[in-house]
Amino acid sequence: MQLKHTELFRQHCLINGEWADSENGEREDVINPAMGAVIGSVPQITPAQAALVITYAEQAQVGWREKTGKQRAAVMQKWAQLMLEHADDLAALLTAEQGKPLAEAKGEIVYAASFIEWFAEEAKRVEGSVLAPVQASQRMLVLKQPIGVCAAITPWNFPAAMITRKAAPALAAGCAMIVKPAEQTPLSALALGQLAVEAGIPAGVLQVITGSAQDVGKVLCASPVVRKLSFTGSTEVGRILMAQSAPTVKKLSLELGGNAPFIVFDDANLERAVAGIMASKFRNSGQTCVCANRIYVQQGIYPALVKRLVEEVEKLKVGEGSQTGVTQGPLIDDAAVSKVREHLDDALSHGATILTGGQPHALGGTFFQPTVVGGVTSAMKFAREETFGPVAPVFSFADEAQVVAMANDTEFGLAAYLFTRDAARQWRVPEALEYGMVGINTGLISNEVAPFGGIKQSGLGREGSRHGMDDYLEMKYLCIELGE
Numbered sequence: 001m002q003l004k005h006t007e008l009f010r011q012h013c014l015i016n017g018e019w020a021d022s023e024n025g026e027r028e029d030v031i032n033p034a035m036g037a038v039i040g041s042v043p044q045i046t047p048a049q050a051a052l053v054i055t056y057a058e059q060a061q062v063g064w065r066e067k068t069g070k071q072r073a074a075v076m077q078k079w080a081q082l083m084l085e086h087a088d089d090l091a092a093l094l095t096a097e098q099g100k101p102l103a104e105a106k107g108e109i110v111y112a113a114s115f116i117e118w119f120a121e122e123a124k125r126v127e128g129s130v131l132a133p134v135q136a137s138q139r140m141l142v143l144k145q146p147i148g149v150c151a152a153i154t155p156w157n158f159p160a161a162m163i164t165r166k167a168a169p170a171l172a173a174g175c176a177m178i179v180k181p182a183e184q185t186p187l188s189a190l191a192l193g194q195l196a197v198e199a200g201i202p203a204g205v206l207q208v209i210t211g212s213a214q215d216v217g218k219v220l221c222a223s224p225v226v227r228k229l230s231f232t233g234s235t236e237v238g239r240i241l242m243a244q245s246a247p248t249v250k251k252l253s254l255e256l257g258g259n260a261p262f263i264v265f266d267d268a269n270l271e272r273a274v275a276g277i278m279a280s281k282f283r284n285s286g287q288t289c290v291c292a293n294r295i296y297v298q299q300g301i302y303p304a305l306v307k308r309l310v311e312e313v314e315k316l317k318v319g320e321g322s323q324t325g326v327t328q329g330p331l332i333d334d335a336a337v338s339k340v341r342e343h344l345d346d347a348l349s350h351g352a353t354i355l356t357g358g359q360p361h362a363l364g365g366t367f368f369q370p371t372v373v374g375g376v377t378s379a380m381k382f383a384r385e386e387t388f389g390p391v392a393p394v395f396s397f398a399d400e401a402q403v404v405a406m407a408n409d410t411e412f413g414l415a416a417y418l419f420t421r422d423a424a425r426q427w428r429v430p431e432a433l434e435y436g437m438v439g440i441n442t443g444l445i446s447n448e449v450a451p452f453g454g455i456k457q458s459g460l461g462r463e464g465s466r467h468g469m470d471d472y473l474e475m476k477y478l479c480i481e482l483g484e
């Protein structure tokens, strides 16, 4: 991996504007999932260092919140501009540590920068309100102020965008932000820290720390100074963080697991539906929280759709993400491959059929064949658990009532998709689906302007959009008695 801007390759934590090591010298390797090679290492900071990071954030936030929204916006816009300027380097780094194809990595960098651009503008629009007084001698108004020191714990599948989707609204609101990236993908986070320093974000306002997730997480959750925690990752860890944050009544944003149904009715445009499945299911080799996890196809269109889907899946090119033409990278680790295998074995044991793929790829390591499974039923793990891999399980259904009931039969509620040309159904079914986001005749719904998030056990709160700032602000009501 050759970077033009070599300063982007950082192997130390960004603490109070300095690049720091662990005080006990402990470090952890960063592995390229495609080749299994060590590409770098990062510190394992101690709990005492994590506590000091919180103190630095508290100190830095005083000056940052005193800046105007316009002043914060100027620095943030510079940060976004630098990200786009160095997008090729950032993408190369991201592919090296996460595995996704370079084109997807580049797309993620642009997506990540879009959150900074969006919230830099939102920083100028943090407005309170003046209320109609209930007493003639009084005046009443509402201020909006930054919540204070924030922390973000982020996943490996979008090592850049999941950081900026949290750091951008926090910084825009006038908060300081401490980022703890996934242990698998810290280098992208540290590179974003480097560009934040170059953009002029003051020391301590944005800090990026690496270390034991459990130990650092406990320090962040237990500190009363950390007023807000934003987490993206599994529902299991989300529950742990909720429990650990309860003693300090921390404000939480949780973007958790999904189990997205992808519904295709008989009247759908078949080619658009197949394209939608490919875009949703195989993005990041199926490792996104909004990937189609269950594909429901109405009985009339089932044979034709499955035939076309298999044809398109067999065109996918599996390989190391930096190789030209590769459209499917490796899974993040051996555990991810084991989960895919477990779900496939379970389905086959319950009568499902492999229509293409179904085996580890000849490249070895954590590469897996893009797979389509037919004859899938609700008795199988595909129906209940997030597979998080390049496997398209296809269920059939008879009618609308049946498929809505099946789609809603899960504790998750992040994203859902449906393809139909029936205008009434394009309203009726999304309104009946218990999900935070619904794609209608599209498999790609994520952007910076829409409120991203789930219901039920897929999380709390929304990220992006005009709503994304709300969780980084507190309202303060002032009641002024005009008399002497």
Ligand SMILES: NC(=O)c1ccc[n+]([C@@H]2O[C@H](COP(=O)([O-])OP(=O)(O)OC[C@H]3O[C@@H](n4cnc5c(N)ncnc54)[C@H](O)[C@@H]3O)[C@@H](O)[C@H]2O)c1
Pocket (backbone or CB within 6 Å): 153, 154, 155, 156, 157, 158, 180, 181, 182, 183, 213, 214, 216, 217, 218, 232, 233, 234, 235, 237, 238, 240, 241, 254, 255, 256, 257, 258, 288, 289, 386, 388, 414, 458, 459
């Ligand atoms: N809803 C969303 O927007 C969204 C986005 C990406 C991933 N996800 C979900 O995340 C899962 C896959 O990502 P993952 O494997 O990185 O998830 P994960 O929950 O294992 O890890 C996410 C982050 O939490 C940290 N972590 C793990 N255990 C912790 C603990 N005890 N205390 C504090 N921090 C801890 C990890 O180091 C990492 O930084 C999938 O379920 C996926 O659906 C959801």
Ligand SMILES: O=C[C@H](O)CS(=O)(=O)O
Pocket (backbone or CB within 6 Å): 157, 158, 161, 287, 288, 289, 290, 446, 452
């Ligand atoms: O994996 C979860 C991400 O939030 C997916 S997306 O990039 O926001 O669509």
